[in-house]
Amino acid sequence: MVVSDYRLKGATGEWEVVVGLEVHAQITATASKLFSGAATAFGAEPNTQVSLVDAAMPGMLPVPNRECIRQAVRTGMALEAKINPWSRFDRKNYFYADLPQGYQISQLYHPLVGEGEIEVLVDEQDEGSAKRIGIERIHVEQDAGKLMHDQHATMSYVDLNRAGVALMEIVSRPDMRSPAEAGAYLRKLRAILRYVGSCDGNMEEGSMRADVNVSVRKPGAEFGTRTETKNVNSVRFVMAVIEHEARRQIDVIEEGGEVAQETRLYDPDKGVTRTLRSKEDAHDYRYFPDPDLLPVELDEAFLEECRASLPELPDAKRKRYQALGVTPYNAGVLTADVDIALWFDALLDSGAEPQAAANWTASEFFGALNRLDLTIEQSPVSPDQAGELLKLVQDGTLSTTLAKQVFEIMLETRKGANAIVEERGLKQTSDTGEIDAKVDEVIAANADKVAEYKSGKQQLFGFFVGQVMKAMAGKANPKIVNERLRAKLES
Amino acid sequence: MSELTSKTIAELRDGIRRREFSAREVAEAYNSAVAAARRLNAYTLETPDDALAAAEAADSGKSTGPLAGIPLGIKDLFATKGVDTTAGSRILRDFKPPYESTVTANLRKAGAGMLGKLNMDEFAMGSSNETSAYGPVISPWRRKDGSNAALTPGGSSGGSAAAVAAGIAPGVTGTDTGGSIRQPAAFTGICGIKPTYGRCSRWGIVSFASSLDQAGPMAKTVRDCAIMLGAMTGFDPKDSTSLNQPVPDWEDGLSSDLKGKRVGIPREYRIDGVPDEINALWDLGLEWLKDAGAVPVEISLPHTKYALPTYYIIAPAEASSNLARYDGVRYGLRETPLNGSLDGMYCATRAAGFGAEVKRRIMIGTYVLSAGFYDAYFTKAQKVRALIKQDFAQAFNQCDVILTPTAPSAAFGIGEKMSDPLAMYLNDVFAVPASLAGLPAMSVPGGLDGQGLPLGLHLIGPELDEQGVFNAALAIEERAGFTARAEKWW
Numbered sequence: 001m002v003v004s005d006y007r008l009k010g011a012t013g014e015w016e017v018v019v020g021l022e023v024h025a026q027i028t029a030t031a032s033k034l035f036s037g038a039a040t041a042f043g044a045e046p047n048t049q050v051s052l053v054d055a056a057m058p059g060m061l062p063v064p065n066r067e068c069i070r071q072a073v074r075t076g077m078a079l080e081a082k083i084n085p086w087s088r089f090d091r092k093n094y095f096y097a098d099l100p101q102g103y104q105i106s107q108l109y110h111p112l113v114g115e116g117e118i119e120v121l122v123d124e125q126d127e128g129s130a131k132r133i134g135i136e137r138i139h140v141e142q143d144a145g146k147l148m149h150d151q152h153a154t155m156s157y158v159d160l161n162r163a164g165v166a167l168m169e170i171v172s173r174p175d176m177r178s179p180a181e182a183g184a185y186l187r188k189l190r191a192i193l194r195y196v197g198s199c200d201g202n203m204e205e206g207s208m209r210a211d212v213n214v215s216v217r218k219p220g221a222e223f224g225t226r227t228e229t230k231n232v233n234s235v236r237f238v239m240a241v242i243e244h245e246a247r248r249q250i251d252v253i254e255e256g257g258e259v260a261q262e263t264r265l266y267d268p269d270k271g272v273t274r275t276l277r278s279k280e281d282a283h284d285y286r287y288f289p290d291p292d293l294l295p296v297e298l299d300e301a302f303l304e305e306c307r308a309s310l311p312e313l314p315d316a317k318r319k320r321y322q323a324l325g326v327t328p329y330n331a332g333v334l335t336a337d338v339d340i341a342l343w344f345d346a347l348l349d350s351g352a353e354p355q356a357a358a359n360w361t362a363s364e365f366f367g368a369l370n371r372l373d374l375t376i377e378q379s380p381v382s383p384d385q386a387g388e389l390l391k392l393v394q395d396g397t398l399s400t401t402l403a404k405q406v407f408e409i410m411l412e413t414r415k416g417a418n419a420i421v422e423e424r425g426l427k428q429t430s431d432t433g434e435i436d437a438k439v440d441e442v443i444a445a446n447a448d449k450v451a452e453y454k455s456g457k458q459q460l461f462g463f464f465v466g467q468v469m470k471a472m473a474g475k476a477n478p479k480i481v482n483e484r485l486r487a488k489l490e491s
Numbered sequence: 492m493s494e495l496t497s498k499t500i501a502e503l504r505d506g507i508r509r510r511e512f513s514a515r516e517v518a519e520a521y522n523s524a525v526a527a528a529r530r531l532n533a534y535t536l537e538t539p540d541d542a543l544a545a546a547e548a549a550d551s552g553k554s555t556g557p558l559a560g561i562p563l564g565i566k567d568l569f570a571t572k573g574v575d576t577t578a579g580s581r582i583l584r585d586f587k588p589p590y591e592s593t594v595t596a597n598l599r600k601a602g603a604g605m606l607g608k609l610n611m612d613e614f615a616m617g618s619s620n621e622t623s624a625y626g627p628v629i630s631p632w633r634r635k636d637g638s639n640a641a642l643t644p645g646g647s648s649g650g651s652a653a654a655v656a657a658g659i660a661p662g663v664t665g666t667d668t669g670g671s672i673r674q675p676a677a678f679t680g681i682c683g684i685k686p687t688y689g690r691c692s693r694w695g696i697v698s699f700a701s702s703l704d705q706a707g708p709m710a711k712t713v714r715d716c717a718i719m720l721g722a723m724t725g726f727d728p729k730d731s732t733s734l735n736q737p738v739p740d741w742e743d744g745l746s747s748d749l750k751g752k753r754v755g756i757p758r759e760y761r762i763d764g765v766p767d768e769i770n771a772l773w774d775l776g777l778e779w780l781k782d783a784g785a786v787p788v789e790i791s792l793p794h795t796k797y798a799l800p801t802y803y804i805i806a807p808a809e810a811s812s813n814l815a816r817y818d819g820v821r822y823g824l825r826e827t828p829l830n831g832s833l834d835g836m837y838c839a840t841r842a843a844g845f846g847a848e849v850k851r852r853i854m855i856g857t858y859v860l861s862a863g864f865y866d867a868y869f870t871k872a873q874k875v876r877a878l879i880k881q882d883f884a885q886a887f888n889q890c891d892v893i894l895t896p897t898a899p900s901a902a903f904g905i906g907e908k909m910s911d912p913l914a915m916y917l918n919d920v921f922a923v924p925a926s927l928a929g930l931p932a933m934s935v936p937g938g939l940d941g942q943g944l945p946l947g948l949h950l951i952g953p954e955l956d957e958q959g960v961f962n963a964a965l966a967i968e969e970r971a972g973f974t975a976r977a978e979k980w981w
Contacts, residue, residue, distance in 0.1 A: 052590060056816040058583065059570045059592060059695040061730050091812050093860070095837055102815020156833075158820065286860035288869060291701035291809050293731050 004122075004131075006178030007219070010250045016219045017246040018226070019182050019212065020174035021238070023189060025199040026143070026207040027166040029071045034142050034166035035062030035105065042205045046148070046159035054164040056100035061292050064089075068166040069296060071198035072112050072140045073306045075168060078196045078313055079135050081116025083303060088295045089140075093286040097158050098145035106141035106169075108287045112296065113138035118192070119315060120184040124332050133185050134173030143167050162206075168198070174213065174223065179239035186210065186235045187336070191314050194338045209233045212266075214245040215259070224249070225259040229266050229273050241266050245273055317341055324354035330362045339376045343383055350387025357390055364404070368411055380414050381407070389417035397421065399428050399478055430477040432484065438471040439464075439484050453489060464489065495520040496658040497976075500561055500715040501742075503661055507549060507560045514546035514560025518604060521562045524659045525606055530981040531657055533650040535567050535625050536575050537607040545604025558722050559602030564660035566651050567608040568615055569595045569706070570695040578697040579611040579623040579647075582817045582824045582844025592695025593727045594664060594706045601722035606660055610650030613846045614814065615671055615699040618918040619908065620649025622848040627905050630679060631657040631977035635943040639980075642902045642944070645675030645918070651709050652679040656977055662710035662719050666696060668703045669802050670898075670922025673934040676709055677897035677947025680936045680975060682964065683709035684716050687955050688929030689734035692727030698813040700806040701732070703926050713935060713965045717741035720957065736955060744958045747966040750784035754963070755890030759795035760921060765899045769946060772937045773896050776948040776967055780894060783966035788890045792882040797875045798924040803916060804859050804872035805927070810849075811856025817844060851912065880928045887953040892963045895921050897934040897947035921949055931957045935964040936973040945975065 007014040031039055036053035053060045076083050088110040091103040116135035123129040145163035147156050170189065176182045190201040190208060201208050210233075215226035227249070229241045249259045263282075264273040312320070314335045321331040321344075334344045347357050365386065369379060381389075389407060392398040398406060398421065409420045421427050429435070442464060443450055453460045468481050495517050498506070507514045522539040542562035547553075549560025570576045570588040577583040591599070599605075612622040620628040620643055630644040630653055644653040648665030652675035655663055665672040667685035676683030684707045691706035698704060708719030721741055727733040756777060761770070777787055819825035819840030826839035845853070859868035886893065898918055908915045925932035931954070934947040948967055952960040 055821055057588065057590070057822070058576070058578070058586070058697045058816070059588070059693070061694050063729060063731050093812050093815060095815065095818060095834075097818075097820050097833055100816060100821060102818060103812055284862045286812070286857065286862075286865075288808060288812070288860050288865070291732075292698075 004177035004181060006180070008216070008246055008250055011254045014219060015216045015246070015250050016177060017242060018174050018215045018217060018223055019176035019242055020226075021172045021176070021182060021185065021213070022211040023170040023172075023186070024209050024211070025075075025168045025170060025193055025201070027068050027071045027168060027198055028200040028202075028207050029198050030065060030067045030166065032065055033164040034065055034068050034140065036164055038164065040165050042207075044161055046157070046161060048161065050160040050163065054100065054160055056102070062105060062290075064293065064296065065166065068140060069112065069298075070302075070306060071196075072138060072168050073298065073303070074196050074310060075170075075193060075198045076113030076116060076138050077307055077310055078192050079113075079116035079118060079138070079170075081135055081138065082114035083298065084110065084112060084114055085298045085303070086110065086295055087112040089290045089293045090287045091290045094283045096144070097156065098147050098160075098163065100145070100160060100163055104142050104144065105290055105293070107139035109289070110295075111137045111139035118185060118188055120181070120188045121332070122178075122181050122184050125329055127328055131181060133175045133181070136171040136173050138168050138170050141167050141169055174215075179242045182212075182242055183235050183239045186238060188314070191336060191338070195311055195313055195341075197311075203233050203235070206233060210238050212238055212241045212245070214242055214249070216246050216249045216253070224253075225261050227259065227262055227264050227273075229264045230276065232266050237266060237268055240268075240271060241273060244271060248273070314341070321354070321358065324348075326354055326358040330358040333362050334358060343376050343379070346383035347386050350384050352387045352390045353394055356394065357387075360386070360390060364407060368407070372411070380411050385410060385416055392417055392421065396430065396477060397427055399474075401474060402426055402428055427475065428477050429472065429475050430480050432480060435468070435472065435476055435480055435484050438468050438476075439481070439488055442467040442471060443488060450489065461485070461489075496524050496661075498661065499712050500558070500661045500710055500718055501712070503561055504558070504718070514549035515543065517560060518542040518546035518562050521606055521659065521661070528657055528659045528981050531629050531631060531653050531659075532626055533610055533628050533653040533657065533659060534564070534607040535577065535579070535610050535650070538574060538605050541574075542604035542606050545599070545602060549602055554602040556600060556602035556722070557718060558598060560604070561602065561661060562604045562606045563598060564606050564609045564651060564654045564663035565595055566648055566664050566666060567611055568666050568697045569664055570697070571595055571605065571608065574605075575608060576697070577624070578615070579613045579625060580844065580846070580849070581624040582840070583697075584624070584824060586823050588695070590695060593692035593729065594696065594723045596695075597725060598664070598719075598722055603722070609648070609654055609663060612647035612649065612671075613849050614697065614810070615647040615666055615668055615704075616810070616848050616852055617646040618670070618674055618915050619643035619903070619905070620646040621905060621909055622646075622846050623649075624846060628653045629905070629981075630902055631979075631981065632679060632902060632944055633977070633980065641905045643678070643905050645678035645898070645902065647671040648675050648683075648709065652676055652681060652683070655679065655681045655709055655711060657981070658976075662708055662715055664706060664723070665709045666699075666704060666706050667922075667926065668699050668705075668806060669926045670919035672707045672709055673922050673932060673947070673949060674898045674918055676934040677936075677949075678902040678945065680945030680973065680977075681709055681711055682713055682716050682933065682935050682968070683707060684720060684931065684933040684957065684960065685926070686720060686724060686957050687734065687931045689732050690724045690736075690931075690957070692725070692730040692733045694727055694729040700809040701813060702809060703802075703806060713961055713968050714742060714745060716933070717745060717961050734955075739958060741958055741961055744961070745965055746962050747783055747969050749780060749963065749966055752785040752892065752959070752963070753788045753890040754780045754785045755788050755790035755886055755893040757790050757792045757795065757886070757893060757895060759792050760895045762899065762920065765896070766940070768940045769896045769899065772946050772948065773894070776894055776937055779967050779970035780963060782970060785963070785966075790886045790889055790893070792879075792886055792924065794875060794878045794882050795924055798879055798927055799916060799920055801872045801875045801879065802919070802923045802927060803855065804868050805876065807852040807856035808860050808869055809856070811853045811860065814845075814849070814853060817841065819844075848912075876927050879924055883924070883928045883930060883951075883953075891953075892959050893951040894963070895949045895951070897921060897949040901940045901942065901944035901946055925951045930954060931960050933960045933964050935967050935971075937967065937971050938973065939975055943975075945973075
């Protein structure tokens, strides 16, 4: 394991930061809520996705959505976590206007998923920076609704569309020691969730958000008192919260104060956190087993199906790509997101040579998408089309320069590489007769340069190549041009 | 009492089928009886048109179900679509649910109509109907002493019990969390059964204590209860605790021949302070069962004495959470103090909306679940509950049905026990253990006490053996010859 050397300097010396994350990931794989059949689409009109159960009408009862349980189990398996075949839902009691039942159905005492682990690369470029972050548990729970304070002068409105939406709360161990480690953990977790398909990982739409637990200590000392900053909704903000909180706590301690165990909120505009609730105001949630629900019991057949349904995960895929000769860096880039990895898998399936395909994807293809501001799903070029292009390079039909031209035309016209080569006559020529003729022409037209070359100015060779290629309108096979030129010049 | 309103459900059903009288005549007779009995305060809302519509459907042959054309009273705890459903509480005054409870929907499917909504203790919390926001139900029964003191019909299904006893409903729905069907049935000289937990769907029934709440029928006879229960029960995917079990034809299975059956008499149910009359009736009940062919067995339910305290931890704990939804935000009463905050609205709404007993139980429940007390109270209570279940499981290795008194006294006067909650809670001392164990249990009239008030006998069966309970109750019913009816004074 890598020991982090991230340190913050204070007046009294160096400090270490200790971070744990509670990630709330919405189970977006299902179109309905955890205990009701109501829909969960993002951005719907307020209160249009609310069932009688979600609104906690008298006498309404929750019925667990089995698919939500299944997705949480698959997620746990992907995190190499212990799946508890017997778990139970508990009620977390508190009053708030966005919580219709007056309690959240969650899992305190017997969570669905126990301990697991994620391996992250703190530095994407450095395989030596691998670190394992412990997962304490994953439990399944309901989301709350939303209050709207800007609709009326004196009243707040309530939107219950999110009330009852299924969340997985993924609780890490306090194993992270720097903002970078927390960032790497979140990115990796998000990648795994997206591979599994249980959560789309969309932090802007709130389908993934984190509560950030931060404390500081002198290196090697006991854990300090932690604060919890709630509902942070981007990787960048999580890293900013850690940096700010650590700095704030160090200042408090070094000024002779004590860090208060409290709940805080992040203000992204000002880049600071502020107190939401102190420990004294902490709720007594009066957790107890929900008597409306039976325990969740999972049989071996169910677990086996969950296991069998898991896709190849990022780490395994990365290793497989590397075994095919892809560089570690490219393997990392190509497996960072499931959409990219699936695209690349399809490209390999089309018969492309892995190393060349990886290089081309990571540079040419991503460069083009960036330039055109497109996501991979919006790519005008399909993996099969890209495979066709790469095959033309591989068999010598296209030079890399020609391939670039053809790719540009593909992006514009969405036509296949073969068709473009045929139409525009962009095929590279290896016809030695034709090349020899142009070589002779170039030598004849540049007698002075030939003399200089022969007297030792070797760097002029590139000039002759350029002239020949120009005369051939770029379509000559550069390898043959090189061979013929060298032969003629040195004869 | 007109001739029709003194008939049993079975008699009405058969009469309507044979066209001896029309369902419409039945509905009309009951509608007038209901309207003429308002002094009892049994109904919180009368729905005569609903009863008539079901009667029309039966008379025209459109409905042919087992309860075609039978008008029933519905406890106000059951959500009835578009019809006030208040749980006897001010906090739900005027609440009209846009849905129908599974149990009442099942009864409607069977052809039943609705005479109205029945008064009850607020959120089913009470044993005398005195906690209702609508005021207490007055029992149709009076003591022989000439005092004309107003008596309670028991609770929480007090309106339900009074309605059957007064002949203003041939049958009614009740709910039983810790005796709320059986104790009022005993107080008013009628039959009532709480089936095995999970037999009746709880969907659409306002929750009191989810792990204990069970709906059941109350009617004049054992047969009527069997008919009604058959129509009420069945698996409901909308209730996770609903039992996926076939519903037997209990009426068809009725038999008072108890040859080979063993009747358990739990020695722990001999409790100090219970009147001799009640213990004497208990002995008599055993004689009747022996006469029907059963063999008596003395059994032990060693954790009985912990049942009541256990119940008064678990039920309030669940209730404190179940009643959190009445917050003034979405439906029901809302009180907004001037310049008040959200917390201010909660406090004002709940202070004005809940009565004293409901508040007491919310406080008890909140206390037993709070940090530092949870293990000492709630966890301990769950463990004792498991032991009580185990007591019954062991007892049913030795016997087939258990006989006890239903309640430790006959009906008491309104106001007599309201100042002493502990004395009130003792009403359910015999009823609560079966609730905690989720077992089917029934009260059947056994006789009258010295004041001419009804006393009930209580039968508890193993899980899912409602038939055994019905059959033992039938044997008692046949031998007790209980024909006494409250003399009409209202």
